[in-house]
Amino acid sequence: MTTFVDRVVLHMQAGDGGHGCVSIHREKFKPFGGPDGGNGGHGGSVSLVVDPQVTTLLDFHFRPHLKADNGKGGAGSNRDGANGRDLVIKVPNGTVVQSLDGEVLADLVGVGTTFEAARGGRGGRGNASLANARRKAPGFAELGEPGDKLDVVLELKSVADVGLVGFPSAGKSSLISVISAAKPKIADYPFTTLVPNLGVVRVDNHTFTVADVPGLIPGAATGKGLGLEFLRHVERCAVLVHVVDTATLEPGRDPLADIDAIESELTQYGGLADRPRLVALNKVDVPDGKDLADIVRPDLEARGFRVFDVSSATREGLRELTYAMAQLVDEGRRAAPPAEPTRVVIRPKAVDDAGFTVEAEPDGSYTVRGGRPERWVKQTNFDNDEAVGFLADRLARLGVEEKLAKAGAQAGDLVRIGEREFDWQPTLYAGVDFVPGNRGTDVRLEDKSTRPSAADRLEARKARRRRPEDEIEGTPETAADDPDDLDDE
Incomplete structure (x- = not known):
């Protein structure tokens, strides 16, 4: 039974952020010392990193569900919760990360290459961090933000x-076993090789790797046999070598027909037309094989192939073949464009970009989309009226009320904002002068008769705009009232 796995589906869950803490400092002679609830810790993220010691995805076949640690909740005395530990997953070199619908998210090539697949949730702020000049002792804290969930x-x-x-039994495994230290399984029946084998070949000052791809048959590019499972392993090869069995006894088989069949499958698979080819006429140690090689060599050379007579048993022609491989690999490396340094691209937001959009739906509802509004909704404890009022104030200052x-x-x-649905009440607009009541409550949610009308709200807003700037410092519409409201993601 093979232990090689080259395709798996992973279910990733980043850690949730810890909840903020609601706490009031109390000690002797200081019965009300102010809020001292700490912030919650951030949840751990899930990352993929290329490790040279990992050569298969077998571990994930048996353990497809992966989850990072959650952040710890905050505590009193301004104690912040611990951050969740990140989960780092080691994958083989050449791993491609795709979404379930086939979109390529990352192509991990090169030792140490890292991709953050799922980001941990932010920790919620405690009431000490939410206190300001207008709300001196908040009776609520933010909830931790859920971590990302991703299936890849x-x-x-x-x-x-x-x-x-x-073709199967053409002698590819035998060939790689004599030109490198690889020890693949070798037997005298087709499809002995069920997994790709890699070998390292050294020729003078040149070192390169050779992949023994399992045998292909006509129809492999359309899924026949195991072709699609292994054709992906030749995508990254810079040089392709046709290994042809010149001593086969199967009827209808000859070197030219074999090469034509394999080339047809490579063409149908696509993306390999520009790779240089070599032809290794294998098993020339057999008399009939040597005779057939002499017959077909002129035709192959006429097609533009460099042809080598080789034998894994007697090692005939292997030196010339490996030198030709090294030459083509060296030419490909020199022709490859130099790796560009990583550049950080800064794209400033437009001056009129509010960071969210409001869309009218056909059913008469409205959907608010944006990073900050959706995150704020996730971090709101809807069992606490003061927290709900605080959310309404933040959304209004951001401009959601106005756009709606x-x-x-x-x-x-x-x-709708994120996964939450609300009956919109514009009377909760933050432009009204508001004095918080008891902790955990909001009078605007308790007594609807006291809510100001739209005309009163408009007049109050105009009045504040006419005041000198020093008089409105600290009012709900200033950024200093809640410095995190307008932070970028």
């Missing part, structure tokens, strides 16, 4: 300089 497909595409392709009104929303209309 990992596909392993071997990273080799040379790929050996050919411009989009035609009326009181009582359904509004």
Whole structure:
């Protein structure tokens, strides 16, 4: 039974952020010392990193569910919760990360290459961090943000300089066993090789890797046999070598027909037309094989192939073949463009970019999309009226209320933000002078008769704009009232 796995589906879960703490400092002679609830810790992230010691995805076949640690909750006395530990997953070189619908998320080539697949949730702020000049003792804290959930497909595409392709039992495994230290399974029946084998070949000052790709048959590019499972392993090869069995006794088989069949499958698979080819006429130690090699060599050379007579048993022609491989690999490396240094691209936001959008839905509801509004909703404890009022103030200062009104929303209309749905009440607008009541409550949610009308809200807003700047310092519309409101993601 083979232990090689080159395609798995992973279910990743980043850690959730810890909840903030609601606490009031109390000690002798100081019965009300102010809020001292600490912040929650951030959840751990899930990352993939290329490790040279890992050669297969077998571990994930048996353990497809992966989860990072959650952040710890905050505590009193301004104690912040611990951050969750990140989960680092080691994968083989050449692993391609795809979404379930086939979109490529990352191509991990090169030792140490890292990809953060799922980001941990932010920790919620405690009431000490939420206190300001207007709300001196908040009776609420933010909830931790849930971590990302992601299902991905990992596909392993071997990273080799040379790929050996050919029909089953053409002698590819024997060839790689004599030109390198690889020890693949060798037997006298077709499909002995069920997994790609990699070998390291050294020729003078040149070192390159060779991949022994399992045997291909006609129809492999369309899924026949195991072709699609292994054709992906020749995608990254810089040189392809046709290994042809010149001593086969199968009827209808000859070197030219074998090469034509393999080339047809490579063409149908696509992306390999520009790779240089070599032809190794194998098993010339057999008399009939030597005779057939002499017959077909002129035709192959006429097609532009460099042809080598080789024998894994007697090692005839292997030196010339490996030198030709090394020459083509060296030419490919020199022709490859130099690796560009990583550049950080800064794309400033437009001056009129509010960071969110409001869309009217066909059913008469409205959907608010944006990083900050959706995150704020996730971090709100809807069992606490003061927290709900605080959320309404933040959304209004961001401009959500104004955009909803411009989009035609009326009181009582359904509004969606993230996974939450609300009956929109524009009377919760933050532009009204508001004095918090008891901790954990909000009078605007308790007594609807006291809510100001739209005209009163408009007049109050105009009055504040007419005041000198020093008089409105610390009012709900200033960024200093809640410095985190307008932070970038």
